[in-house]
Amino acid sequence: MGVAGGRGGDGVDHSGAPRALLPPSLCLGSAPAPQQPGSPALPRALRQLPGAVTSTRSPQDPLSARRCPPAPTKPQQAMEGDLTLQLRIFDLNCWAIRYLSKRRQERVQLIGDMLRRERFDLVLLQEVWSEQDYSDLKARLGSCYPFSHYFRSGVIGSGLCVFSRFPILDTLLYQYSLNGYPYMLQHGDWFCGKSVGLVVIKISGILFNVYVTHLHAEYCREKDAYLPHRLVQAWELAQFIRHTSKAADVVLLGGDLNMHPEDVGIRLLRGWTGLRDAFAEATRFEGCEDGCTLIPNNCFTVKTELLPFPLGIRIDYILYKAISSFTVKCEELKTTTGTAPGMDIPFSDHEAVMATLHIRRQGQAAGATLGTAEPMLADVVTEARTEVGVGLRAAQRQRYSTGRMAVLALLLLLLQAAAALGALAGLATGQPFPKLSFSLLAFLAIGVLLLATGLHLFHTIEVKMLQGTEEQMRMALRALQERPSDG
Amino acid sequence: MGVAGGRGGDGVDHSGAPRALLPPSLCLGSAPAPQQPGSPALPRALRQLPGAVTSTRSPQDPLSARRCPPAPTKPQQAMEGDLTLQLRIFDLNCWAIRYLSKRRQERVQLIGDMLRRERFDLVLLQEVWSEQDYSDLKARLGSCYPFSHYFRSGVIGSGLCVFSRFPILDTLLYQYSLNGYPYMLQHGDWFCGKSVGLVVIKISGILFNVYVTHLHAEYCREKDAYLPHRLVQAWELAQFIRHTSKAADVVLLGGDLNMHPEDVGIRLLRGWTGLRDAFAEATRFEGCEDGCTLIPNNCFTVKTELLPFPLGIRIDYILYKAISSFTVKCEELKTTTGTAPGMDIPFSDHEAVMATLHIRRQGQAAGATLGTAEPMLADVVTEARTEVGVGLRAAQRQRYSTGRMAVLALLLLLLQAAAALGALAGLATGQPFPKLSFSLLAFLAIGVLLLATGLHLFHTIEVKMLQGTEEQMRMALRALQERPSDG
Numbered sequence: 001m002g003v004a005g006g007r008g009g010d011g012v013d014h015s016g017a018p019r020a021l022l023p024p025s026l027c028l029g030s031a032p033a034p035q036q037p038g039s040p041a042l043p044r045a046l047r048q049l050p051g052a053v054t055s056t057r058s059p060q061d062p063l064s065a066r067r068c069p070p071a072p073t074k075p076q077q078a079m080e081g082d083l084t085l086q087l088r089i090f091d092l093n094c095w096a097i098r099y100l101s102k103r104r105q106e107r108v109q110l111i112g113d114m115l116r117r118e119r120f121d122l123v124l125l126q127e128v129w130s131e132q133d134y135s136d137l138k139a140r141l142g143s144c145y146p147f148s149h150y151f152r153s154g155v156i157g158s159g160l161c162v163f164s165r166f167p168i169l170d171t172l173l174y175q176y177s178l179n180g181y182p183y184m185l186q187h188g189d190w191f192c193g194k195s196v197g198l199v200v201i202k203i204s205g206i207l208f209n210v211y212v213t214h215l216h217a218e219y220c221r222e223k224d225a226y227l228p229h230r231l232v233q234a235w236e237l238a239q240f241i242r243h244t245s246k247a248a249d250v251v252l253l254g255g256d257l258n259m260h261p262e263d264v265g266i267r268l269l270r271g272w273t274g275l276r277d278a279f280a281e282a283t284r285f286e287g288c289e290d291g292c293t294l295i296p297n298n299c300f301t302v303k304t305e306l307l308p309f310p311l312g313i314r315i316d317y318i319l320y321k322a323i324s325s326f327t328v329k330c331e332e333l334k335t336t337t338g339t340a341p342g343m344d345i346p347f348s349d350h351e352a353v354m355a356t357l358h359i360r361r362q363g364q365a366a367g368a369t370l371g372t373a374e375p376m377l378a379d380v381v382t383e384a385r386t387e388v389g390v391g392l393r394a395a396q397r398q399r400y401s402t403g404r405m406a407v408l409a410l411l412l413l414l415l416q417a418a419a420a421l422g423a424l425a426g427l428a429t430g431q432p433f434p435k436l437s438f439s440l441l442a443f444l445a446i447g448v449l450l451l452a453t454g455l456h457l458f459h460t461i462e463v464k465m466l467q468g469t470e471e472q473m474r475m476a477l478r479a480l481q482e483r484p485s486d487g
Numbered sequence: 488m489g490v491a492g493g494r495g496g497d498g499v500d501h502s503g504a505p506r507a508l509l510p511p512s513l514c515l516g517s518a519p520a521p522q523q524p525g526s527p528a529l530p531r532a533l534r535q536l537p538g539a540v541t542s543t544r545s546p547q548d549p550l551s552a553r554r555c556p557p558a559p560t561k562p563q564q565a566m567e568g569d570l571t572l573q574l575r576i577f578d579l580n581c582w583a584i585r586y587l588s589k590r591r592q593e594r595v596q597l598i599g600d601m602l603r604r605e606r607f608d609l610v611l612l613q614e615v616w617s618e619q620d621y622s623d624l625k626a627r628l629g630s631c632y633p634f635s636h637y638f639r640s641g642v643i644g645s646g647l648c649v650f651s652r653f654p655i656l657d658t659l660l661y662q663y664s665l666n667g668y669p670y671m672l673q674h675g676d677w678f679c680g681k682s683v684g685l686v687v688i689k690i691s692g693i694l695f696n697v698y699v700t701h702l703h704a705e706y707c708r709e710k711d712a713y714l715p716h717r718l719v720q721a722w723e724l725a726q727f728i729r730h731t732s733k734a735a736d737v738v739l740l741g742g743d744l745n746m747h748p749e750d751v752g753i754r755l756l757r758g759w760t761g762l763r764d765a766f767a768e769a770t771r772f773e774g775c776e777d778g779c780t781l782i783p784n785n786c787f788t789v790k791t792e793l794l795p796f797p798l799g800i801r802i803d804y805i806l807y808k809a810i811s812s813f814t815v816k817c818e819e820l821k822t823t824t825g826t827a828p829g830m831d832i833p834f835s836d837h838e839a840v841m842a843t844l845h846i847r848r849q850g851q852a853a854g855a856t857l858g859t860a861e862p863m864l865a866d867v868v869t870e871a872r873t874e875v876g877v878g879l880r881a882a883q884r885q886r887y888s889t890g891r892m893a894v895l896a897l898l899l900l901l902l903q904a905a906a907a908l909g910a911l912a913g914l915a916t917g918q919p920f921p922k923l924s925f926s927l928l929a930f931l932a933i934g935v936l937l938l939a940t941g942l943h944l945f946h947t948i949e950v951k952m953l954q955g956t957e958e959q960m961r962m963a964l965r966a967l968q969e970r971p972s973d974g
Contacts, residue, residue: 152952152954155947170729172727175664240659242657243659244733247733436922439923439926461680464639472658
């Protein structure tokens with residue numbers, strides 16, 4: 001379908017040539033800029049910085065992969081039949097909130113410079129809230145990433161965008177049905193129109209469904225009021241991926257899921273879609289310990305929030321699976337480790353996640369089935385359903401109390417109307433009437449009535465969506481128990 | 488995935504048997520109730536009623552198809568390899584709005600009785616706004632349609648539900664991003680959470696993606712303020728179908744599209760998805776002239792609205808296409824023609840649409856490509872994009888004017904604050920202060936500020952979604968012009 005992206009003055013040939021057959025980068029150091037042989041071509045952000053907590057799981061030199069000759073000089077042509085692709089993916093929550101995020105423009109510029117230098121195949125960004133920032137990035141990256149898409153939704157936007165070296169054939173946005181509360185202004189998630197964006201990309205005949213998303217934030221782990229909403233989002237994300245990816249060869253998901261790796265939402269998402277966690281599967285890893293992407297070493301993170309987690313937390317993910325006769329292997333996973341190279345600031349308050357995937361046409365893909373054994377998956381769905389049920393009861397209570405408040409305000413107004421009528425009669429007898437306090441009270445009652453009615457409607461929607469998700473999960477459990485042919 | 492539907496006490500075997508292989512009804516008179524040979528087994532609502540405008544396009548006796556022997560006695564077993572299925576689909580906008588729709592409960596009961604009698608394979612209903620009505624129908628229809636799903640969304644609901652003789656394997660709901668205005672209380676579409684619902688059904692190994700939807704109503708054809716919103720919905724519907732139906736063998740769409748057959752939205756939907764109109768393709772047709780589903784003969788329709796259309800209008804559709812190596816043919820299409828059989832009232836203010844489809848495994852399906860020739864499709868997308876552009880400019884103007892009003896209200900409040908400070912100083916000198924009018928003005932300013940801010944936020948979302956759709960259409964046009972390999 002649509003072919004998106006910067007087409008003006010980006011120096012890339014946009015003629016009728018079959019651009020879907022452009023070879024992807026075939027080695028990590030694929031930047032065409034002149035390099036000294038053997039010099040590191042990968043993100044300088046990956047160099048270990050003083051004080052940064054890093055770990056390397058592979059016995060190999062983590063830099064060895066960088067020492068392959070620059071791709072443009074010796075591109076391994078991918079061929080049909082015996083196809084092996086290497087794909088480099090970059091994922092980052094950019095924390096680019098206008099007027100609120102510190103040193104935003106400077107950081108967006110830094111991100112743009114790094115992306116241009118490193119020439120990934122696919123770049124998945126979150127929290128690019130300002131369309132101006134996206135336009136700036138697009139103009140800056142046009143020559144390396146001629147194709148891009150910005151997903152619009154909500155008052156502020158979805159914050160999601162994708163830059164690609166390969167033509168974007170089609171896009172679709174799915175906005176989550178629940179996303180926090182409009183009156184929680186200090187959190188503000190509700191205004192963002194949190195969504196999952198899909199871009200369809202074809203590389204050397206392989207169809208990629210690439211998803212980028214950002215789920216509701218967690219503000220208090222001990223008493224997480226948003227857990228049911230985040231679980232609804234995780235469920236909708238899993239369902240959206242399952243329904244839209246049936247013709248894809250490879251599925252990729254990148255984003256800030258705002259869930260720890262062991263959280264029920266992540267287990268639900270992985271179990272229900274069969275997606276694999278690049279961090280868990282990677283042959284080589286380099287970056288923050290445990291793959292953390294919110295770390296105390298990052299000067300923009302709120303240190304008190306990370307006190308229970310001295311190493312930090314991992315909430316940004318790259319997940320993948322092969323659907324048809326392909327296999328996907330994560331050869332290498334990296335994270336940035338705080339400050340950007342040569343600068344005194346990091347790219348964002350999150351660390352970037354970078355994966356190098358090997359995609360090979362080879363027999364039946366293991367990812368075609370559900371990722372978790374079915375009895376375990378049933379447990380996960382049951383756990384998630386219980387949490388959604390807790391949220392449902394809370395929403396029902398709030399719907400009731402806001403409805404009661406609206407009724408009380410209406411009664412007050414009716415009483416006032418009766419009093420006013422009485423006063424009109426009273427005025428005839430010359431009695432004084434407390435106009436000011438009467439008016440103030442009437443306005444207060446009207447205000448409360450409107451507010452309570454609005455909240456009541458909001459919580460009615462919330463109840464409906466939680467009920468719908470709970471019912472879907474119940475059906476899923478029944479299907480798992482009955483082991484249908486359709487996985 | 489999920490297997491939905493009434494499982495309690497419905498007399499149907501729900502054990503682990505492969506229910507997906509239950510044969511569909513293989514002749515029109517498939518109701519197992521005892522029948523006299525040759526007696527009409529199809530909806531008695533189809534009998535021509537006095538005064539009803541009907542037409543029959545086929546030279547054959549329209550009742551001949553009803554005279555096949557009852558299916559349960561001689562079921563033609565569908566077989567893999569040389570597969571031919573006959574599927575009977577029922578679609579109706581039920582007009583079941585609590586407290587507002589006339590004789591609602593009586594009509595819902597009539598609809599339930601007729602559905603139980605006629606035993607369609609698939610029933611797609613819209614405007615079942617009350618979950619109680621759905622539950623009643625489910626209880627009444629459990630023995631004939633053991634599988635069902637109700638789609639929840641918005642304050643009131645989506646109104647969409649599906650009853651099926653075959654197991655529902657999976658469901659997904661997509662809520663349209665635009666759906667009218669919250670302040671147009673007299674129209675009320677905004678509160679309904681208009682959506683498209685998908686149910687996945689497998690019959691004799693054939694995978695059906697069945698979509699049911701209801702688009703924004705048209706209240707004034709000459710000056711249709713909702714046209715851009717309805718076009719965004721038609722575009723999102725087409726995109727949702729394209730992205731979710733890639734693994735399906737057959738795609739079916741039923742619903743109240745609130746568009747005349749020649750409208751740009753219908754042409755866009757058909758052209759962009761390749762769906763065919765059952766009315767246009769049917770070998771035999773019986774029902775209201777031109778297939779109209781809102782007719783002056785229906786006692787619930789608003790006659791003045793139909794004055795420019797003496798025959799009525801056709802806004803309820805069954806559309807279909809085959810995706811993989813299947814072909815679909817509409818053998819027969821029928822509509823009801825006003826009053827329900829033996830009653831003084833119709834089922835609804837809309838006429839029901841009933842299609843009998845033949846599905847055959849046979850070579851490459853014609854529906855696998857886009858339905859309209861590409862140059863024509865480009866014209867349709869251009870026309871739709873122009874209308875969306877008109878809506879975008881209107882939304883931008885409203886965003887501006889509501890923003891300006893909010894600023895003015897804020898200025899008024901600031902002025903009042905200054906006046907209050909001045910008055911405080913004035914009180915020291917014993918000057919009188921008009922407390923009542925001052926308070927009233929302040930409350931008015933606060934009210935206007937809140938209202939204008941809310942509307943400004945709403946129109947900001949509207950602008951974003953219209954921009955997003957316009958951009959997607961622009962990409963689609965470019966892709967059509969470049970003729971990519973991916974249709």
